[in-house]
Amino acid sequence: MSPSRDGRSRDPRRPASSGRSGRGSAAKDGRQERPRASGGGEPQRRRTRRSPAGSGPARPGAAARPRGDGGPSGPAPPPRRRFRLVNPQRRIKLSLVMMVVIMLVFAGRLIQIQGIEAERYAAAAEQQRRTTIDIPTTRGAITDINGNPFAMSVESRLVFVDPTEIRADQRGELIGELSERFGLDTDAVAAKVDATPSRYQVIEQNVPPQEWKDLAAHGFQGLGAMVDYKRIYPDETGAADLIGFTNAEGQGAEGLEAVLDTTLAGEAGRQQVDLAASGTQIPMAGGLAKDPVPGKDARLTLDQDVQWHAEQAIAERSEELEADGGSVIVMRPDGEIVAMADYPTYSPQDIDSSTAEERSNGAVAEAFEPGSTNKVITAAGALEEGLTTPDTVYTVPYSIQRYDRTFKDDHFHETERMTLNGIIAKSSNVGTIQVGEQLGKDRLYTYLGKFGIGQPTGLDLPGENAGILTDPDDWWGTQLPSISFGQGLSVNAVQMASVYATVANDGVRVEPHVLAGTVDEDGEFTPAPDAKKERVISKETADELKLMLEAVTGEDGTAEKARIPGYRVAGKTGTANRVDPETGSYKGGGHTSSFVGFAPADDPQLIVQVVLHNPKKEYYAGKAAAPVFTDVMTFALKSLKIDSTGTDAPNIRLMENE
Template identity: 70%
Template sequence: MLILVVLMVFAGRLVQIQAIDAATYAEKASDIRLSTIDIPTTRGEVTDANGNAFAVSVEVRTVFVDPEEVPGSKRAEVTEALAEHFDLDRDEVADKVAATPSRYEVVQEEVPPAEWKELEQLGLDGVGAEVDYKRVYPEETGAADLVGFVGEDGHGLEGLEGVLDDTLAGEPGRQQVETGITGTQIPMAGGLAKEPVPGKDVQLTIDQDIQWHAQQALAERAEKLDAEGGSVIAMRPTGEIVAMADYPTYSPNDIDDSTAGDRTNGAVAEAFEPGSTNKVITAAGALEEGITTPETVYTVPYSIQRYNETFTDSEFHETERLTLNGIMAKSSNVGTIQVGEQLEAERLYEYLGKFGFGQPTGLDLPGENAGILTDPDDWWGTQLHTISFGQGLSVNAVQMASVYATIANDGVRAEPSVVAGTVGEDGELSASEEPTRERVVSEETSDDLKVMLEAVTGDEGTAQQAQIPGYRVAGKTGTASRVNPDTGGYKGGGYTSAFAGFAPADDPELVVQVVLHNPKEEYYGGEAAGPVFADVMSFGLKTLEIPPSDSEPPNIRLSEDE
């Protein structure tokens, strides 16, 4: 009797499960088996101003094997085919083909679609492929330090790839998959839950041809002079950067063959004392404040004593009577000190800040070093004098380039920019937000500085190497002692060589800043950095189709005797 009652209970429960609650239990079972996974999406391209690619995503396949779908009699055939096709270790492939319990074993990643198609035609049991995307960086662009690279998960790790990751990455889709009793996901099962959204393309202000040429010219010069590093910035007076080259560099397609130092974008991360390229700010402040004029005459000896320090010019000369024009053309430290004393600490500090020193460039690039500009209340002894000719403060290359762009732009400073905007599916550019602009000095002061800087490249100036046939060129050399990290002093630290300028001098269209860190043998700015400036500027002018100058440089008075 008891047995009969138990059987009746079981029978009733069975009817309830199979008939009354069948749909409910089926739904629960399905919920247990099904889950969702991400579907990879295409990462946006990074292109130059003309649409040439710096970084693209190409479609690839992840080839896998489902061991349960490979009949025992076919395992040797499948193993041999996969091992031979991908040149893999046969024993390792055999282990994957025979893996248990498993429904999904990756055989090869980043397989080109055409290669997968060839393999697919073999009709191998249990072998399938998933769509994925691989980031590719065209060789020889010279923009690795700027553009950066992505990690194994496809997200940006360095450079613009990291900074703009949210824009470039897009949103993955969602795919339902069936999960077996072992917890293994079966990619072939389920349906599409959400379409993937591709990332947006990013267009830069960079010109790929000028970028490549700048990188080559920089590397060649740095290696010839055995420099520790260097950078080249080419930008329009309105702030758009058309080239940002750095040395040393690396290949983003082979990260393992590079060091952290290779991958650092020294154009923003390496701060240096600007040396004589900074003299233009001292002159700009003094002119703007009405303290001096281009033809004001100064008595300039070879050396001058201030406190317990003796300052000298780079080469011995008898005492001269130089105009401010002449002080700039001959790059006189002694003359600049006198101008700086007229301007005084507070006002010099004010103009350094207006020109962008001591603050971020606004590019938001990884590792940026905004340099050092101490408050004038903390200046002591001879600091006013050293800062006036470019020692005792530090900047990065973009900051220094921006100073000369401001002068070239008639005294208006535009915040540097490198991203032109994003490109939608319709191919239209959505421009980035306009950079901030601020007048630093008057147009009259800017015009005076342009003439002074053109004299630097003239026959009596310190940068005749920067002359470019057919174009009027303005610029300034810079040679600064480097701090020796072992002693904290300048002795044994080497030099930083720089040149910054623009052309055409009478109607500026392009600014180029060159810096070499600790070059050997030749280290004066005109000798070491000047040839790179001339090379990159000449190439840039031709590439951007900027016409030659149609006027002659004015005759300017460099000394009292002229």
């Protein structure tokens, strides 16, 4: 026997207890059995391992190693844990307490939401679910001076479906009806009918009320309509370039529709609508929040009959002479525009089929050299400054040299002694240059500006081209003579019409205008503000110019074709070279043919300006443009019931020996 560590002997024939418990080794009450000695004696006493110092408590976690009865020592068994079962009654009570606390928290929150702050939370929920949308209003009409519409809004319907309300047994019939009635793709309609979770799918806009009524009679569930308005233009090409059109949102896009948009648009109403879960507006829900305010009608100074005739006349002549385009302005002496026709034009009912050039209002957008129509300004300045008189005689050769350029008259003639009357009547470039040199560049520039050249017309129309008039300090040697007879500067048709309206108005220039006033929903008319006025020349000078211009349509003038039986007519031809944009020179650029005049000459009531851009078959103004003037002026005088004065034209001295 080998001695143990405590000095006792251990029987080598019995293995020491391993200290590990096998099956059934644990007591039924959960306590471990104490290890027994190999000899079956009393259980060994559990000893506590002492610290190395021999005193103090045992090391934490250390258990006494069991020893056999005199057997060899073995490894110490691991300590065994003792488990205590929690009292189930306590667990249940704790759970109940926790549940009660949670229920009290929820109950308190519900009391707060549904009781104490119920109104606030209800309002917040309503605000999240409900919103407001604009209710379309009636856009004001654009009419002529007599109330005849150029543009107007008519009531229509916006047809939509609510997919959640559509009955399954009506689906196929509904898709077929909508596709056939509105000419829509069947698959596209089906996609809208089946859209989820949407409750609002637009099928068609601008549906006539009667057509919606016929559709609604089918009784389709989930099909609805909202009141809308459609913009229409009764006279399809009636002043289209001036009137313009609206875009898909009903806002003015071009022309007067854009310029007068604030006046025409009115104020949209407001309606409350509910929001579906998807965020889609449901127009059937909610109520009216604000009544829509209709837009005001814009009453123009135009006369629809004269406008229509002017458009026909310029279109026919442009096509006949193969011109690139043309325009006609009919104006009163006080600046009121009676007609503004342009070619080419377009139909505002079919914008997509038109080009930008066709939609451009050439009457203000197309700048051109005025040619001989500008000579009246040179004569007016010289007369007003007292430098000449209608009967002053000038020696006028066929051509003259100025610096490096030779200026000529349109037709060859021997050197003649012409009066100022004759220079204007026969449209002599050489004679006008002499008058212009009397006036000088600074004073000529001043009178050009007073007559409105080189500055906006005041119409504020989109795309307006104010033309070109350079500062006299920048004029070179030949510019004074060329500008004197209408080359080297550019104008638009309205500007030149305004020049002759100023002469016709006894020398007072009134800014051109096209708006007569507005009409509200009660039919009350409010006149437009008075146009700007400025005296440019005296009445005496204006009267002298009227006689000179009347001589132009006489037997010895350049525009005999501008005569109108029974009326005295005054006017001026203008034939000018066009600059070729590719070369920057006159060569190959073609010509601009124009005529502007007024009638009756001794009591002017109407001014008519005709411009043809690059006519191919005939470009001399007396033959190309003057016939259009006669046509339009004759119609306008009769349509507006303007009588002849019944007076005879006086004899006007054109040559020295007359």
